[in-house]
Amino acid sequence: MKKLTNLAVASAIAVVTAGAAMAEGLNVPNLTYRTGPFAATGIPLMNGQRDYMAMLNARDGGIGGVPIEFNECETGYSTEKGVECYEATKGAAIVTQPWSTGITLQVLPKTNVDQIPILAPGYGFSPMADGRVFQWAFNMPSSYWDGASMILNELGGGDLSSLSGKKIALLHLDHPYGKEPIPFFEAMAEANGFEFLPIPVGLKEMQNQSAQWLQIRRERPDYVIMWGWGAMNAGAISEAVKTRYPMDQFIGVWWSGHDADLATVGEAGTGYRSISWSAPQPDAPVMADIRKLVFDAGDSLAAEDELNSVFYQRGLVISMILAEGIKTAQENFDAAEIDASQLRWGLENINLTDERLAELGMTGMVPPFATSCANHTGHSGGWMLQWDGAQFVPASGHLMPDSETIASLEGPAAAEYAEANAPWPVNEDCEG
Incomplete structure (x- = not known):
């Protein structure tokens, strides 16, 4: 928290690197809550998310050679402010990360119209697992x-x-x-x-x-x-x-x-x-890259004692999942600068195997899982x-x-939601 104050909240809401701001890039805003009654839990999560994207920019030039524009919009965990942040950031974004079940429920109908995927790892509305009904929402790797x-x-x-x-x-x-x-x-x-x-x-x-x-x-x-x-x-x-x-x-x-x-x-x-x-893995290879390229380089908002914590490392996993969705879409569409619709396809086709986690240097940090057009959660299990x-x-x-x-339980609850919010588009062609 002290480090955040020293760097000022303004730096936290800026892009991860100045270079990303000047180049065409992948715009992936995050609706953060570094302030308010939930800040103590929000700060390490947001720091982990931010540092993973900063590491990719520093090590790989972004994803697929395209810099990542990782902007933050502060909500204080307020649903009203969250909706305002969604509206303010959606224009050039390829994803929205609402970071509150209340905010998620409010922007859920909007994303059908705006056609922008919601990434809500481990939170949000549990029936979002049903990709036939919730075509633009993802709560991988596990629901409530x-x-x-x-x-x-x-x-x-x-x-x-x-x-x-x-x-x-x-x-x-x-x-x-x-x-x-x-x-x-x-x-x-x-x-x-x-x-x-x-x-x-x-x-x-x-x-x-x-x-x-x-x-x-x-x-x-x-x-x-x-x-x-x-x-x-x-x-x-x-x-x-x-x-x-x-x-x-x-x-x-x-x-x-x-x-x-x-x-x-x-x-x-x-x-x-x-x-x-x-699960935190202090000796995971990805942690060496984070420390060398971000933390030791003075480009992190995290304190030393956060790096091995559950929430900081969960933040790394969350940004890794988003990066995998982007990479999957880039490869499928043979396009480095993908749009929101293409990212939706990428998030529907994640396949995080043990082998892929080892390549990412993140073995043991999240269980392997896969998604599909019908399964937007993956149901990875846990520890x-x-x-x-x-x-x-x-x-x-x-x-x-x-x-x-x-x-x-998911199917009937999803159907009930669609009926209560009719007309609600359903992907009848989705079979798996």
Whole structure:
């Protein structure tokens, strides 16, 4: 944060390199939130995204020899400001990255008209996985319903019937993001006989959750799942420690697995887990390039202690996914400077194999996955990370969601959305 202040926010919203601004390039704006109540989580993510693109510009001259124009438009996580940023940046852009489920839901109908792809890795509206209905939206590599499924599978030891008779609380931000997993949890509770208890946390309650934790003490759930963000995470973790809730029964979604939130309680947070579709790999070859070409060159907004964190390295993965979509489109259309429609095709045809991840120097940073015109998520699965008192460490092998169950919910939810927003274009020709 200090480094960001020193360089000034103005530098953060500028293009990654001055050269990119003067040349024809690939315009990939990012709707960031380096300010506001969620800034603590936004800053390392945005720094990682920015540094990966800066590395590509410095090492490769961009993607396919075309410089990357990576502009930032600050939203403060405000849906209203996010829509304003979308309108302000969409003109020359080949993608939009809304960075909020609320903003995503607002710009979703607009992208059909503007024909610009939304890239919302691991967030947004879970039924966006259905590419037939959501032709311009991508939430790869995992959706919120994937995350909810993996958490329940972990808690049930791979057998959800073992959760019968249990009580599972969902401590969630009272915001579209926090409400995303509720339909999935409700369906699973009904099918498997466990009690589901949603406990909302208002935006003004994030740092004072005494009422919510009083309810948790009274209800005594077997597990608490956290769907938190920003200041809510640190507030919940502090309350859990204060009330002596068993940390090994406290588990969060991937946005509730931020190093700094656990660092505030240190060893007292030992045992807390977070499902994650990314994992930090400090010794990954890509990190050497990032450090040499961006960080040591003085072109990074990140602090030294961010580089190996979960969120910073997740930011790298997010920009890598976008870069792969661009590269795939360039190769297919034999064009270096692609447009938004061509990028949509590229995002629909990503194939991140183990071999490709090794080529990128990112083995172990994200599970392999592939997309298609019908599958805009990839459903890559992930890993359980656990706080050991000082850092997050891997606590599971590669986990996968219950794809069959999720697919059975995605289709009807997507169809319901299309009907509620009729006339809504559907790609009837998409078969796979």
